[in-house]
Amino acid sequence: SKLSKEITVAAKMGGPDPDSNSRLRLAMQNARSLSMPKDNITRAVKKSEAGDGENYDEIRYEGFGPGGTAIIVESLTDNRNRAVTDIRTAFAKNGGNLGESGSVSYQFDHVGEIIFEESSISADNMFEQALEAGADNVETDDNIHEITCAMEDLNTVSTALTESAGEEPKSAKLIWKAPNSIELDLDAATKLMKMIDALEDLDDVQNVYGNYEIPDAVMEKLGA
Numbered sequence: 001s002k003l004s005k006e007i008t009v010a011a012k013m014g015g016p017d018p019d020s021n022s023r024l025r026l027a028m029q030n031a032r033s034l035s036m037p038k039d040n041i042t043r044a045v046k047k048s049e050a051g052d053g054e055n056y057d058e059i060r061y062e063g064f065g066p067g068g069t070a071i072i073v074e075s076l077t078d079n080r081n082r083a084v085t086d087i088r089t090a091f092a093k094n095g096g097n098l099g100e101s102g103s104v105s106y107q108f109d110h111v112g113e114i115i116f117e118e119s120s121i122s123a124d125n126m127f128e129q130a131l132e133a134g135a136d137n138v139e140t141d142d143n144i145h146e147i148t149c150a151m152e153d154l155n156t157v158s159t160a161l162t163e164s165a166g167e168e169p170k171s172a173k174l175i176w177k178a179p180n181s182i183e184l185d186l187d188a189a190t191k192l193m194k195m196i197d198a199l200e201d202l203d204d205v206q207n208v209y210g211n212y213e214i215p216d217a218v219m220e221k222l223g224a
Helices: 002-014 022-033 038-047 080-092 123-133 151-165 186-200 216-223
Strands: 057-065 069-077 109-117 137-141 144-150 171-177 205-210
Touching: 002 022, 002 038, 002 069, 002 205, 022 038, 022 151, 022 171, 057 080, 057 186, 069 080, 069 186, 080 186, 109 151, 123 137, 123 144, 123 151, 144 151, 151 171, 171 205, 186 205, 186 216
Parallel strands: none
Antiparallel strands: 057 069, 069 205, 109 144, 109 171, 137 144
């Protein structure tokens, strides 16, 4: 699975001890929050210690989607040729096109994102604790607290807030966040969602980010 692949790569890069490997600790934390069995997590870590294990390359692809959207695709792959072919096809078949490295990333900020259930701690308390821990912003909506921080502060802020909330976050990871977004109409949103689904269905793709916003009225029609 994509979760176990991230754990294996994190352990291979920084060692199998989550106490000294913050990327591994966050990957294991995210896996637990999605109910990944403990045995599977242990197996994914052990896989990193096998000399004959696969070697994964981390590659960032950038391109353009329907409606003039900018898209970033993060890939973990053991076959670069397969990955770029499949990703280019997913773009092309759905009204997008793969661009050069750097073609859209300047439209995004690379930041840390931490998500907690709203029930874990009050909005006021979370806001106060997050800013004290070094976070840049806190938004509470749709039953969750969404905290953003500088990428280098992700581990520190996540650890501090875990202590404050008394529970682990739903997720804590680095993301590509666009300060400005493009509002999509129904036609563009339909095509873009199809393209993102095609990308996320690829085994080599870990994450997909875009600078789009879909109005509630359009979302309702998409879900109809």
